[in-house]
Amino acid sequence: MIIVMRHDATEAQVQNLVAHVHAHGFRAHLSGGDERTVIGVIGHDPYSLRDAVADAPGVAEVVRITKPFKLSNREFRSGDTHVRVGDHEVGGDHIWVVAGPCSVDDEEVFLETARLVKAAGAHALRGGVFKPRTSPYSFQGLRGDGVEILRRARQETGLPLVCEVLSAADIDALAEVADVLQIGARNMQNFSLLSEVGRLRKPVLLKRGMSATIEEWLLSAEYILSQGNYDVILCERGIRTFETYTRNTLDLNAVPLIRELSHLPVIVDPSHGTGRRSLVIPMALAGIAAGAHGLMIEVHSHPEAALSDGAQSLTPPAFKELVDRLAPLSAALRKGVAV
């Protein structure tokens, strides 16, 4: 349930309601919208409070949110959430591009890739150091040594870092160097990990599980928001279907649907979404055309030597080609097409 305050409601009226909500054993979440204050009432059966608060001073209306996801629901915030990463507002008018190798596998190669993606126009750098691999015999990431390499790359390029956290035990080490913590597809329903990153005040990039419905994905975001961390960026990375020519099927329905259902920003990862280098650029452009706020692209300066996901990694020149094609596309999308 949300309590929508009147435009002229005073801070004291808001605080009175918050105290009332707490006194009845519910949690209150205030939305930061400019136009009006909204109090999200979270807990079991919050609608039982309706009659007691509907006529309280300063209240404009009480709205029952019938969908199971509440704080990520578009009704909770009038505008889009903007998540600040470095100089960029993810979820605003400008496309956010994260690029870099699947995993950090060699210091020189990582630094070379980092310089090249920066020169091509990336806003943030990615590179996993704890890798969730299907086989326990595959490369698992450089772990602690990798964290040091990330630190050097961040220092040298000045690019914010996006890095996957696999378990709660790694949060502290990674949070110190990463600007955004990524929760991967395989951990989308690791509820204790979601709650842990919800306690941080650091942006979280939440990938969609490969068999997760959109509602399950938003409920996972809800675990993070309900702990007080509202800086969540959703990432569509493809779902499992019967198709075998591609690694996954990039579900572009999800992009406009998320924008309809939620105020959270949503980006697209066509690298895991397709698994094939040749499909990455067209599907990246399609993702932006569908309304995504950004892209996550795997790029490796020597993809043939990559220890993970080389086949879906763009070379730096191909990445540059993609970035160069984004500006005219976004201009065309915003201005419409002349006929």
Ligand code: PEP
């Ligand atoms: C990754 O980003 O390298 C990754 C493992 O992605 P996903 O969790 O989407 O498979």
Ligand code: MN
């Ligand atoms: Mn990968």
